[in-house]
Amino acid sequence: MQKSITSFFKPKTEGAEVPVTPKKEKSAPKIITKEESPPEAKKPKIKSEDEEDTENIKMETSQDETKVQPKTEPKSPAAKKVTPMQLNSAAPVSQEEEENYDPSMETYHPLKHAYWKAKGVTPYLALARTFQVIEETKGRLKMIDTLSNFFCSVMLVSPEDLLPSVYLSINQLAPAYEGLELGVADTTLMKAICKATGRNLAHIKSQTHLTGDLGIVAEQSRVSQRMMFRPAPLNLRGVFQKLKEVAKISGQSKMTLVYDVFVACRLSEARFFIRSLIGKLRIGIAEQSLLTALALALVKKNHHEECKLNKVGDVYKDEIAETTLLLKTTYCQCPNYDIIIPAILKYDIKELSTRCPMHPGMPLRPMLAQPTKGVHEVLERFGGMHITCEWKYDGERAQIHCNEQGEISIFSRNSENNTAKYPDLIARSKNFIKKPVETYIIDSEIVAWDVERKQILPFQVLSTRKRKNVDIDEIKVQVCVYIFDLLYINGMALVTKPLSERRKLLLEHFQEVEGEWKFATALNTNDMDEVQQFLEESVKGNCEGLMVKTLDEEATYEIAKRSRNWLKLKKDYLSNVGDSLDLVVLGGYRGKGRRTGTFGGFLLACYDAENEEYQSICKIGTGFTDEDLKVHSESLGKSVISGPKSYYRYDSSLEPDAWFEPVQVWEVKCADLSLSPIHRAAIGIVDNERGISLRFPRFIRIRDDKSSENATDAQQVANMYQSQDQVKNNQKICTQMDMESEFY
Numbered sequence: 075m076q077k078s079i080t081s082f083f084k085p086k087t088e089g090a091e092v093p094v095t096p097k098k099e100k101s102a103p104k105i106i107t108k109e110e111s112p113p114e115a116k117k118p119k120i121k122s123e124d125e126e127d128t129e130n131i132k133m134e135t136s137q138d139e140t141k142v143q144p145k146t147e148p149k150s151p152a153a154k155k156v157t158p159m160q161l162n163s164a165a166p167v168s169q170e171e172e173e174n175y176d177p178s179m180e181t182y183h184p185l186k187h188a189y190w191k192a193k194g195v196t197p198y199l200a201l202a203r204t205f206q207v208i209e210e211t212k213g214r215l216k217m218i219d220t221l222s223n224f225f226c227s228v229m230l231v232s233p234e235d236l237l238p239s240v241y242l243s244i245n246q247l248a249p250a251y252e253g254l255e256l257g258v259a260d261t262t263l264m265k266a267i268c269k270a271t272g273r274n275l276a277h278i279k280s281q282t283h284l285t286g287d288l289g290i291v292a293e294q295s296r297v298s299q300r301m302m303f304r305p306a307p308l309n310l311r312g313v314f315q316k317l318k319e320v321a322k323i324s325g326q327s328k329m330t331l332v333y334d335v336f337v338a339c340r341l342s343e344a345r346f347f348i349r350s351l352i353g354k355l356r357i358g359i360a361e362q363s364l365l366t367a368l369a370l371a372l373v374k375k376n377h378h379e380e381c382k383l384n385k386v387g388d389v390y391k392d393e394i395a396e397t398t399l400l401l402k403t404t405y406c407q408c409p410n411y412d413i414i415i416p417a418i419l420k421y422d423i424k425e426l427s428t429r430c431p432m433h434p435g436m437p438l439r440p441m442l443a444q445p446t447k448g449v450h451e452v453l454e455r456f457g458g459m460h461i462t463c464e465w466k467y468d469g470e471r472a473q474i475h476c477n478e479q480g481e482i483s484i485f486s487r488n489s490e491n492n493t494a495k496y497p498d499l500i501a502r503s504k505n506f507i508k509k510p511v512e513t514y515i516i517d518s519e520i521v522a523w524d525v526e527r528k529q530i531l532p533f534q535v536l537s538t539r540k541r542k543n544v545d546i547d548e549i550k551v552q553v554c555v556y557i558f559d560l561l562y563i564n565g566m567a568l569v570t571k572p573l574s575e576r577r578k579l580l581l582e583h584f585q586e587v588e589g590e591w592k593f594a595t596a597l598n599t600n601d602m603d604e605v606q607q608f609l610e611e612s613v614k615g616n617c618e619g620l621m622v623k624t625l626d627e628e629a630t631y632e633i634a635k636r637s638r639n640w641l642k643l644k645k646d647y648l649s650n651v652g653d654s655l656d657l658v659v660l661g662g663y664r665g666k667g668r669r670t671g672t673f674g675g676f677l678l679a680c681y682d683a684e685n686e687e688y689q690s691i692c693k694i695g696t697g698f699t700d701e702d703l704k705v706h707s708e709s710l711g712k713s714v715i716s717g718p719k720s721y722y723r724y725d726s727s728l729e730p731d732a733w734f735e736p737v738q739v740w741e742v743k744c745a746d747l748s749l750s751p752i753h754r755a756a757i758g759i760v761d762n763e764r765g766i767s768l769r770f771p772r773f774i775r776i777r778d779d780k781s782s783e784n785a786t787d788a789q790q791v792a793n794m795y796q797s798q799d800q801v802k803n804n805q806k807i808c809t810q811m812d813m814e815s816e817f818y
């Protein structure tokens with residue numbers, strides 16, 4: 075049964091606005107068009123395409139319709155005098171106060187400016203305004219400061235809204251490993267927008283194509299529309315609940331749910347509600363920024379009475395640094411806001427780490443490695459430190475957990491639950507226990523195994539294994555687990571211990587079983603000739619190369635980090651680039667000649683987490699067998715969409731014959747990376763106008779274990795570009811020339 079929308083809206087008496095008519099009717103919201111609206115209607119803040127002829131309405135908007143970034147310039151609420159009496163009264167909040175809410179202002183006060191104080195329920199508009207201000211803000215620090223002001227108000231005024239506020243800010247509904255995801259199809263959203271605004275679908279589509287942002291189009295359609303009677307304002311918790319419901323249901327009811335909330339959206343609420351549903355907020359609040367903002371909010375909350383908020387950063391520097399570290403470390407061991415947020419609200423921050431411990435069953439984001447281009451780089455980095463080299467197995471990363479009940483779970487590199495994929499491993503999980511253990515978390519690589527020849531099989535064989543509902547008797551591809559780390563044992567987290575100790579405990583508690591459980595072949599050496607030789611042996615042993623790791627100093631397990639203390643040394647390191655890239659397939663080009671009937675080439679992109687967009691990096695047509703092309707055409711054929719997503723960045727000259735959902739990640743090798751006037755990868759990082767593209771890209775394989783947001787990111791592309799020898803040499807020449815020109 076569908077819940078009534080009023081059940082999660084604020085009661086109408088609580089400041090519901092009726093902008094058009096003073097008559098309050100108890101009927102469903104009626105949409106009336108501009109023509110019907112009386113002349114005294116409230117001025118819209120954003121210009122819409124069909125209002126240009128309306129002379130008596132003055133617009134506050136940019137002239138350029140193609141860049142329809144809504145420009146709201148809030149009058150500073152500081153300018154409005156708020157007396158102490160008003161602060162405590164339950165007087166209705168003025169519309170102006172709501173619309174001008176601005177947590178980025180210098181004089182922000184978490185209680186004074188939390189206009190929802192009297193009600194204790196956070197309006198969704200407060201969050202939307204926060205996002206809007208953040209979107210208009212340049213600079214990560216200011217963004218964090220703004221978000222922290224909002225969080226601080228929520229903690230003081232309506233603490234139970236902190237959890238949904240956090241989730242909404244990172245556009246998640248639950249811990250990532252629970253797999254509850256948004257990402258409603260653009261067409262479903264467009265239909266809901268049409269229904270709610272009376273616009274036609276073609277118009278919404280063309281506007282979206284023009285602006286590249288359905289959120290903005292939704293907001294504009296909403297703003298230019300007059301309503302006879304508005305539903306009560308949305309509150310944050312209610313919207314969060316609705317989003318959860320939307321994620322769980324399918325079909326037509328999804329559209330109805332979206333519509334229900336959308337009709338009640340005011341101002342930028344429409345933009346962010348729609349963007350949440352698309353799955354891309356486009357305000358760049360990444361995980362680390364969110365944790366920093368939360369830490370800052372906690373310190374601000376502790377001192378809001380003694381100190382001006384904008385001074386907190388200077389006065390309590392140490393406390394901020396300590397809180398941030400505590401929070402980030404806790405999040406690493408317990409990546410679950412459902413546990414962390416209540417603990418933050420209840421306990422002293424110093425207790426956080428013990429209140430939210432690492433726990434088998436809850437996946438940790440794995441430690442990652444930096445690429446290198448040769449043994450010389452290993453020496454440069456680790457000279458003088460104790461290091462170990464391990465064979466780098468080419469399979470699938472697996473974090474294997476055993477909880478107090480003896481239940482085993484297996485998580486992927488991506489923290490997805492892969493347990494059901496490996497019933498064979500579960501069945502033989504007792505075999506490798508040497509000394510009785512209650513609980514553990516091990517880090518390992520699962521590799522396809524040739525039982526007869528007793529040897530490792532290529533990754534491609536592993537990828538043919540069934541993923542879901544695997545029946546143990548029907549398994550065709552056998553696997554062997556190569557264990558390389560121990561993160562937790564018998565109730566004790568080991569991540570802060572050095573690798574040498576972790577390895578000792580691993581060997582103490584576990585044992586090898588031929589063809590089932592093995593320890594990664596390792597060699598502790600500082601002799602680079604031996605490293606080189608070991609690398610060659612690893613390749614003969616069907617491995618990809620080596621992982622070189624610190625043993626004692628700087629040798630903790632750095633959860634979720636691409637660490638400099640783990641270097642990957644691949645067999646084909648001699649190539650200029652050093653590593654392959656994992657790229658998202660955005661579109662396909664029809665094949666010619668022998669490839670007629672399938673796609674013959676594809677448009678690939680990297681992911682830019684900051685702007686939450688896919689940026690084109692190359693066209694690819696090499697490395698595929700005919701069979702590959704058939705398989706890709708079939709599987710991608712299921713993901714064809716009618717047009718590019720609003721968060722695809724590409725040049726129109728690259729327009730493919732078919733666009734795809736961003737669902738497939740391909741591993742690709744290339745000869746080198748170069749600046750490109752057409753491609754958009756890493757644009758703005760190395761060069762303001764040009765992106766980076768791959769030269770001679772070659773398809774290697776599908777990466778089923780990486781989600782599209784785990785694809786190589788724009789910063790990595792920029793780093794790879796910059797670390798190429800010829801770029802380095804060029805830079806040397808440039809700096810030399812600069813220096814010389816100073817002299818002459």
Ligand SMILES: Nc1ncnc2c1ncn2[C@@H]1O[C@H](COP(=O)(O)OP(=O)(O)OP(=O)(O)O)[C@@H](O)[C@H]1O
Pocket residue numbers: 442443464465466467468469470471472487519558594621642656
């Ligand atoms: N001995 C080992 N120690 C650590 N990792 C290993 C080892 N053997 C194999 N691996 C695998 O190597 C991976 C790191 O190198 P790889 O290039 O395959 O990374 P990736 O999954 O492509 O991710 P990225 O390229 O983003 O780092 C690890 O995530 C792990 O799956």
Ligand SMILES: [Mg+2]
Pocket residue numbers: 467468469
């Ligand atoms: Mg790998």
Ligand SMILES: [Mg+2]
Pocket residue numbers: 653654655656
């Ligand atoms: Mg890789």
